[in-house]
Amino acid sequence: MNSAIELKQLKKEIKALKKQIAILTEKNEDKIPVYQYSKIRDVELKKLFKIEKKLSTTVFNNWFNNEICLNEEVINFLQKLIEQHGNLIGDYNEEDLKIYHIAPLLSKVNFFLKDKEIRGFYELPMSYTTEQFILNGNADFVVSEGLIESKKPYFFIQEFKRHEEYGNPRPQLLAELISAVELNEWIFIKGAYIAGSNWYFVILEKLALHKYQYFISQQFNSTKIEDLKSIYKNLLYVKNEILAAITG
Numbered sequence: 001m002n003s004a005i006e007l008k009q010l011k012k013e014i015k016a017l018k019k020q021i022a023i024l025t026e027k028n029e030d031k032i033p034v035y036q037y038s039k040i041r042d043v044e045l046k047k048l049f050k051i052e053k054k055l056s057t058t059v060f061n062n063w064f065n066n067e068i069c070l071n072e073e074v075i076n077f078l079q080k081l082i083e084q085h086g087n088l089i090g091d092y093n094e095e096d097l098k099i100y101h102i103a104p105l106l107s108k109v110n111f112f113l114k115d116k117e118i119r120g121f122y123e124l125p126m127s128y129t130t131e132q133f134i135l136n137g138n139a140d141f142v143v144s145e146g147l148i149e150s151k152k153p154y155f156f157i158q159e160f161k162r163h164e165e166y167g168n169p170r171p172q173l174l175a176e177l178i179s180a181v182e183l184n185e186w187i188f189i190k191g192a193y194i195a196g197s198n199w200y201f202v203i204l205e206k207l208a209l210h211k212y213q214y215f216i217s218q219q220f221n222s223t224k225i226e227d228l229k230s231i232y233k234n235l236l237y238v239k240n241e242i243l244a245a246i247t248g
Contacts, residue, residue: 037126037137037172038159045171048133049178050211059203059215063190068233068240077108078228086223089197094159101222102141102194106157109235111143116246118143121150128179139176143242153180154242156191169193170200174214177204181212190238197223199231 127136158173
């Protein structure tokens, strides 16, 4: 008799447990997937968006063929940057690379424009939410409107890494650019990603809802003076473009 009661109770508990599992499974299926900028890969990016790389480089003509001239003081600064850190970049960890080589360059360009309420943000928290997915995380460096908090991001740099094998910065940058295009309701946006001493500039264009194409520039080696001068001028061009946009 006791065995029959125990068996009945056990069946009741199993039934209740199955019901709880079903509820938890249903909740899990309904949960919106979250993707971190710092961890997103090409395969995940292509699941979320229709995105295609274009090989044309003419889209960079106005940007790279700018008429910006560098004075002797700036050229000496860039040369000294190479002399001090050029041979060490391959041995620097991510923080070393950022502090010793990248940050001085960005500071020299000077994206901090207090009177225009524009500045560069390091490790900027961002989030882009849809009904199908969420993109969030911290962007390495963003030039944005706003002094206390970011209001409108204009330009992204991702990631301060020695080599791309430590985490591909390309899809991470693209995810950030897509988020900014959607949040700003723009069609085009510019960015750059860094792998060791090499810089690559990127233009992303929105074609339709969740459909994009992007262009990647040739490699610029920041340990070579002519390439570093080009990197500096390309960043200055972005700064001037942002100023022109906000002043109308």
